[in-house]
Amino acid sequence: MNTTSDVLRVLGALATIVVGAIHLQQYADFISDVPTIGVLFLLNGLGAGVLAIMLATRAASLAAAGAIALSAGSLVSIAISMTENGLFDYVEPDFRAPVVIAVVAEVAAIVLLSACLVARRRPASAKGARTDWSTG
Amino acid sequence: MVVVSTSLKSSLNRVVAVLGAVLVVATVVVFVAFRGSDDGAAGAQQAAAPAEAVDKVQIKDFKYLPAAITVAVGTTITWTNGDTAPHTATSGKSPSPDGVFDTDTFAKGEMKTVKVSKPGTFEYYCELHPFMQATVIVK
Numbered sequence: 001m002n003t004t005s006d007v008l009r010v011l012g013a014l015a016t017i018v019v020g021a022i023h024l025q026q027y028a029d030f031i032s033d034v035p036t037i038g039v040l041f042l043l044n045g046l047g048a049g050v051l052a053i054m055l056a057t058r059a060a061s062l063a064a065a066g067a068i069a070l071s072a073g074s075l076v077s078i079a080i081s082m083t084e085n086g087l088f089d090y091v092e093p094d095f096r097a098p099v100v101i102a103v104v105a106e107v108a109a110i111v112l113l114s115a116c117l118v119a120r121r122r123p124a125s126a127k128g129a130r131t132d133w134s135t136g
Numbered sequence: 137m138v139v140v141s142t143s144l145k146s147s148l149n150r151v152v153a154v155l156g157a158v159l160v161v162a163t164v165v166v167f168v169a170f171r172g173s174d175d176g177a178a179g180a181q182q183a184a185a186p187a188e189a190v191d192k193v194q195i196k197d198f199k200y201l202p203a204a205i206t207v208a209v210g211t212t213i214t215w216t217n218g219d220t221a222p223h224t225a226t227s228g229k230s231p232s233p234d235g236v237f238d239t240d241t242f243a244k245g246e247m248k249t250v251k252v253s254k255p256g257t258f259e260y261y262c263e264l265h266p267f268m269q270a271t272v273i274v275k
Contacts (some may be wrong), residue, residue, distance in 0.1 A: 006145060006148075010148050010149075010152055013152040013155075013156070014152070014155070017152075017155050017156060017159055020159050020163075021159060021162075024159070024162060024163055024166055027166060027170070028166050028169075028170065029220055030197065030198070030219055030220045030221055032170045033197040033198040033199070034198055034265065034267070035267055042163060042166070042167055045159060045162070045163040045166075046159075046160060046163040046164075048156075048159060049156045049157065049158075049159030049160035049161075049162075049163060050156065050160060051156070052152055052153070052155060052156030052159065053152075053153050053156035053157055053160070054156075055152055055156070056149040056150070056152040056153035056156070057149075057153075085231070086264075086265075086266075089230075089265065089266045089267045090265060090267075091263075091264045091265065
């Protein structure tokens with residue numbers, strides 16, 4: 001495990017937590033009353049929490065892939081909800097602040113965790129000999 | 137060069153794990169809390185189902201309350217949006233408005249009025265959230 005992938009993993013985990021927290025906040029605000037979408041928001045929050053925990057364990061690669069899928073799915077869902085027919089009859093009328101924060105966090109999670117996975121696949125020879133974190 | 141020790145790395149892992157655990161617990165707590173409130177909302181809607189002789193409709197938690205109202209010809213009906221999300225009250229059945237009335241989009245706290253000028257039973261819905269449906273009976 002190298003320094004770069006660890007930094008990317010932690011930042012990606014934090015972005016994933018933000019994604020889940022925003023979905024949970026929106027669920028508590030009003031989305032809980034929207035059929036189907038409400039349940040999906042709740043599952044997003046739960047899934048993001050579980051994946052964040054997994055990102056702190058040895059199953060980080062699997063968790064990173066899962067978190068990327070979660071964020072990508074959320075992004076696609078937002079895009080569909082902004083079309084005329086919406087997603088499960090729910091139309092997102094504009095870029096409200098929570099939507100903007102969610103999109104930024106989702107893009108950040110995808111970029112950071114994708115880079116983390118790439119960094120983890122680097123050949124062993126490219127990794128530093130030391131096992132601690134170094135920046136400079 | 138700044139060296140970040142393995143103990144700090146472990147600490148960051150713990151922070152991530154704790155934040156993730158907090159999110160999981162918060163999700164469960166919110167689910168339990170809102171599951172209870174949903175039951176109450178469903179009960180309120182069921183109680184409001186019969187057509188009532190009122191000319192004011194509240195929008196709350198993605199529901200028109202009451203879901204059915206009865207008014208006289210010439211009555212001005214007022215919709216008040218008590219939700220965070222914007223809504224409309226558009227006559228017809230989604231996705232086909234029939235053109236009898238349409239409030240257009242109105243935001244939280246805003247009111248829209250429509251004067252009904254002919255008798256009949258008019259179903260209406262929210263164009264932004266078509267699962268929201270209700271009825272106006274004009275006599």
